[in-house]
Amino acid sequence: MNQSREDLESRVERLRSAGAAVQLRGNRIGLEKEGLRASATGHLATSPHPRALGSALTHPYITTDFSEALLELITPPNSRVDEVLGFLADLHAYVYRHLGDELIWGTSMPCVLEGGAGIPLAYYGTSNAGTMKTVYRRGLGNRYGRTMQVIAGLHFNFSFADGFLDLYRCLHGTGDEVTAFRSEAQMGMIRNLQRIGWLVPYLFGASPAVCSSFVRGRETDLQVFDPYTLYYPFATSLRMGDIGYQNRQEEGTGMKASYDSLDSYVRSLTWAIETPCPQYEKIGVKVGERYEQLNANVLQIENEYYSTVRPKQSTEWMERPTLALRRRGIRYVELRSPDINIFEPVGITAEQIRFLETLMLYCLILDSPRIDARERREIDENQVLTAHRGREPGLALSRLREGVPLRVWASEILDDMIAVAELLDGVSDGPHVQSVERQREKVVEPDATPSARILAMMREGQEGFFSFARRLTEAHRETLGQHRIDPEREALLKRLSRESIAQQEAIEAADDCSFDEFLADYFGQGRAIASEGAGTASALGLRESDETPADV
Secondary structure (H helix, E strand, O other), X not given: OOOOHHHHHHHHHXXXXXXXXXXXXXXXXXXXXXXXXXXXXXXXXXXXOOHHHOOOOOOOOEEEOOEOOEEEEEOOOEOOHHHHHHHHHHHHHHHHOOOOOXXXXXXXXXXXXXXXXXXXXOOOOOOHHHHHHHHHHHHHHHHHOHHHHOOOOEEEEEEOOHHHHHHHHHHHOOOOOHHHHHHHHHHHHHHHHHHOOOHHHHHHOOEOEEEXXXXXXXXXXXXXXXXXXXXXXXXXXXXXXXXXXXXXXXXHHOOOOOOOOHHHHHHHHHHHHHOEXXXXXXXXXXXXXXXXXXXXXXXXXXXXXXXXEEEEOOOOOOOOHXXXXXXXXXXXXXXXXXXXXXXOOOOOOHHHHHHHHHHHHHHHHOOOOOOOHHHHHHHHHHHHHHHHHOOOOOOEEEEOOEEEEHHHHHHHHHXXXXXXXXXXXXXXXXXXXXXXXXXXXXXXXXXXXXXXXXXXXXXXXXXXXXXXXXXXXHHHHHHHHOOOOOHHHHHHHHHHHHXXXXXXXXXXXXOOOOHHHHHHHHHHHHHHOHHHOOOOOOOOOOOOOOOOOOOO
16 A cells, blocks of 8 residues: 555546546445444343334334344445434434333443343344344344453444446446446455555544443453443543454464455355364353254355445345355445444434545545465454553554554544545535545644543543443433424335335244254355355345345
């Protein structure tokens, strides 16, 4: 990534001259926002997913993630930022109408926990498909612990307009087939997003502290803020650090997804899903009459692999995501590193969205050589350093084997991004440019970052993480309670809630084999598709479509 600014600006100018600004208006953005349901006292809710919200198995916009208490709200892709945020606000308001006195916890790090055993797994009904989703989550809990799985995040799903990608391909003068070119270009973008991905937790990290109940029974080097709060003084995002969810089996198996190409990415995940792991074999798969995990391999399914950014393709019914990627290439890219913004009722702002869109285009345009083993270690180390110590004066990261101050590197990136932001805006002082300019303030003055603001407010109010988070969460509930839902959207959500329950019942009624047979047939698909070169990576695509990208 040692690319001169002159070269970058030359590429931007070529795009501008070719009319890229108009085509880029068709870019599409979708959000997946997680949030724990908490009781009025701030403890993890143990009540079931409200039936009035529909079926978590089949509802396209309102579902659950790891736990029955971990809500996941999904917006359909849209080219307008205000429409995306409006849909997300409507979802929050609609959900709150059916939560009674419960709260949607407003931070990434969870509310008060009573240990992993008290965290209920998400339940999706009695169908084989629903059972598979619950068993997968039981496996995650057995492998990594349940507390790690209730950390909430915000996933930014992004796809370039087809017209822009066609134009971009023409400017490259390549003879590559359209789908192959798009996948290769976006894999390059993903590699660059990893290289400078530490910038996201620095700018938007909002989890510098955690309730001590989260780490109960574990040794850490976190410092004591008060009797109920642990923190690092210069942390930006504990969620993205060592105490967050990671595939720790990598340390023993050498598992690391390859981003050299889409094919190598699929093959590396396939290896992990097909390769037994002695550590997980000790857990067992079917113990008595209960499945403890889907299998005892390095990964149960590909979505278990933790990564800050992933290539995605919309799936057909029960189609494996890796098979979808193999068949149709990359449809969109999922950036998973943003924390929930505690200062906003819906967890993200228009400014953040526009900055992330600018970052995506910037990383696409840059050269993107393959990542070797040494650079991979640099990427991982830079992420943890920024998560734990990002605001520390003089902190240096590693770039191509040389130390460079974080603030210097961040300033260079933001300077380079201005030309890209101008291309997106079509003018020199539009909203994308302003979003980049606003981030400069956080580099010059780290106290302006969300993580620093959180700690400052906790000190000023003499309150720990729990009290601070609960106070702002309650304020968000009041704000969202006054939000007027678009009438047509409210009618849509009511209809989808009813229809999703009927869909779940139909799926349950249609089952014609045991779960043992269902699971064997499901994983047996790998043999049936071997001729296509696809691996046996799997996930339930029950909600995935062009309109509702979502995780298993």
